[in-house]
Amino acid sequence: MKFSDYTYLRPNYETYKVDFLKTLQLLTDATELTEAVAAVNHLNELRATIETAYNLASIRYSVDTNDAFYEKEDNFWNEYQPLFQELDFQFYQSLLNSPLLDELKASFPSTLFLFAEGRVKTFSPELIPLFQKENQLSSDYSKLVASAQIPFEGEVYTLSQLTPFAQSVNESTRRQATEKITGFYADNEAKFDAIYDEMIKVRTEIATKLGFKNYVEFGDVLMNRWDYDRSMIETYRSEVLQKIVPVTQKLYERQAQRNGLEKLNFHDLSLVFPNGNATPKGTSDELVAKAQKMYQELSPETGEFFDFMVEKDLLDLLSKTGKQAGGYCTYIQDYQSPFIFANFNGTSHDVDVLTHEAGHAFQTYESRWIKEPEIVFPNYESCEIHSMSMEFIAWPWMEDFFQDETSKYKFNHLASALQFLPYGVLVDHFQQEVYSNPNWTPAERKACWRELEKQYCPERNYDVFPELEKGIYWFRQGHIFNSPFYYIDYTLAQVCAFQFWKRFNVEKDETAWQDYLAICQVGGTKTFLEILEIAHLKSPFEAGALDDTIVLVDNYLSSVTEEQIK
Template sequence: MTFSDYTYVRPDYPAFKQTFAEKTAKLATATSLAETRQLVQDITTLLRQIDTQANLWYIRHSIDMTDEFYNQETKFWNEHTPLFDELTTDYYRVIVASPFRQDLSDLLPDTFFMQAENKIKTFSAAAIPLFQKENELVDDYNKLIAGAEINFQGQSYNLSQMIPFGQSTDRDVRQAASEATTAYYVDHEEEFDRIYDQLVKVRTEIAQTLGFKDYVDYSYLKMNRFDYNREMVKVYRQEILKHIVPIVAQLRERQAKRLQLDSLKHYDLALTFLDGNARPQGDPDFILAQAQTMYRELSKETGEFFDFMVEHQLLDLVAKTGKDSGGYCTYIADYQSPFIFSNFNGTKGDIDVLTHEAGHAFQVYRSRWIQSPEVIWPTYETCEIHSMSMEFLTWPWMDRFFKDQVDKYKFSHLADALTFLPYGVLVDHFQQEVYEQPNMTPAERKATWARLQALYLPDRDYSDSEALSRGIFWYRQGHIFASPFYYIDYTLAQVCALQFWKRSQVDQDPTAWADYLAICDLGGSKTFLQVIETAHLNSPFQPGALETTAKAATDWLNAIDDRQL
């Protein structure tokens, strides 16, 4: 079967509710381990069925957001996802209290019960209308992004298709592309503000309904951040300011010299080299073929995995009209199939997103031994270790994609890993301030972004853009709207991934791949810090870890004469 053969059927909620509630009631009164195990397996099967249909809807909706059938299904899932969550939470209340809990470890690892206990604390039937409203607002944002049509140089482009123009070697084109893209956000400023203002208020009401001080505390629990809290993140952000922001300033100075500019404007940042960025030396079919060869050569395990992805047509890679923006990987449980979604646009980002999402997909493929959909994935910051590390573990094959431009690619890829860190913590810091002060006006939120932007990204010169100067850049960061607080995770994982880069590419450590494979096999059965320990990495929260990691990458970059690239 290929992905097109995977069957989507809207769940019959009343029938599902009856069956699920009956199983849960029996579980509550189970008097033997055998009966408990069977009921847990039955309930897990039901949860996998719902998870499968939800993901089939989500994938097909994001591939074509103009498809009226899946637009109608979106209304169903926006309304019913919280109702399914209610049933699941009832199950969690029963299973965490089961006298046989300790005997279920082969079916339900400790992290399952940790997540279940957090879900009980972060869900209430009283908040269901609020969850439904939140889902509707997120879909409003996604439609606003996917529906963008930007007239540029006589043609119409969506937001993903505009990205290559921002990397043009012609500075006038870069500036014009930036202005055209920004104009879309300005033209729809009231809509973005309305959606986000309502999201902040709805989410704050959710947190208050559940008895939390604010949505920040609620989110840390909802996102299962077992190993760290907001105070630890606050200290970590200060470490980024201290150790990384000065490095980024040096990298920007080198970039300006390469581009033969006195100083960089915001529309110059995406161009790394005067004669152009490294680009894949072939079309999407070429990229896919090279990737399949690469993964066969990387290891037996990755070869098997990627062949599976290609044979079952589990990749939708190219940008097109009506398609949602960005990239993601998800998992279709009943078919044991990862799925990769991206928006190829002819830039080096095509390779970054493919290897990144393949890292996610490889992890979940290796974790298919886990039946419970709650823990086949790790928590977000752990997931991103797999994806970001895969970007670096595939470096030896980058010449297949970039040919004589491979050195340019590696230099910019590693530099980008460092320059991303301040932006990543900016997104997190901004959200914390917003949800700590939920009554901010839209203008105050933009002023907050502008103030924090100046702190973390002093390299951004927006002096010739009134809109960007007053702080609307964050409109384009979908996580802020759709996945609140899911962003610091990327930076924590980047610190870990850079350690894998050093071990595999600099130290030539023969154990690096084995450690990577080991943490892919764990799925969500361990916490973030437990996974780091398994991988023999240093925690980003460990004193000196950030500084040591950054120094290794900076030393490598400083050893390169980038003017010759």
């Protein structure tokens, strides 16, 4: 079967509920371990059918938000997903209250019970109308971004399709494209503000009604931060500010010199090389063929995985009208199929997103033995290790994609990964401030963003972009709207991925692949620190881990001469 043949059927909630509660009663009444295990296994099968239907509807709507059928299905899930979550909530309660809990913990992955504890704290049936409203607001944001139809040089483009123009070697083109992208967000400023205003109210009400001080506390529990807490995050953010930002500013100064500029304006940041950034060579089909060859050569496991993805059409890569922005990987449980969604636009990001999402997809493919839907993926700070590391594992094959621009690509890929760290923690810091001050006006939120942006990203000079000086850049960061507090995870994973970069590309460590494969195969059955132990990686919270990363990457980049990246 190909993806187009995967059957979507809207579930009948009432019928499902009867079957679910009947099985749940068997779990509640179980006095023998075999009875309890059988009940949990059946509940996992039932929940997998819902996860499958939800993901199929979500994928097909994200591919085309103008599809009337799947828009209706999106509305259905916005309303009914919290009702299915209520049944899961009852399952988690029954699981944790079982007199056979100790024996069950020996029969199922420990993270299932950690996950259950968190969900019991972050859900209440009385709050279902608020969860429904939050879902709809999230859809409203995604549809608004996907609606962009921007005229430029005689054609009409989506936001993603404008990106290559914003990286043009021609300063005027670069500036005009950046103005057009910024203009879309500025023209819709009131709409973005209204959506986020409502989101903050809804989320704050959810958190306080569940007994949390604010949504910051709620968010950390919802994100399953089992191995670390908010104070550790704050210390880590401070470390990034003090130690990483000075190094990133050196890179921006070098970029300005390379491009013959006294200073970088905001629209100059995207052009890393005066003769143009590295771009992949070939059509999207040719890039997929090159990726297939790469994964066949990398290992038997990756070869089998990528052949599966191609044969079943589990990649939707081209940017087109009505398609949601960004890129993601999800997993369709009943078909044991990962799915990769992207918006190719002819920039090096096409290769980055392909290898990044392939890292996620490979992990789920290797973890398809896991029957509990919530732990096929590990937590975000862990699953991003798989994706970001895969970007670096792919380095030996980059000549196939970039030919004579490979050195440029590798330099910028590594440099931009380091430059991302301050922005990544900025997004977390901003959200902490916003949800700690839920009564702020939109103007106060934007002022906060701009103040923090000046600290973490001082290279952003908005002299010619007064709308951005107002503090609206964050409108384009979908995570802030749709996945609150999911962002610092990328930076934690990046620090770990740098270690794999060193092992694979600098040290040529022959044990690195087996360590990477091992963490893909355990999926979400281990916590963040347990995964790092399996992979033989240092925790970003461990003393010296950040210092080692800075020195390692800074020294490598400094050793690359301008002659080598012409």
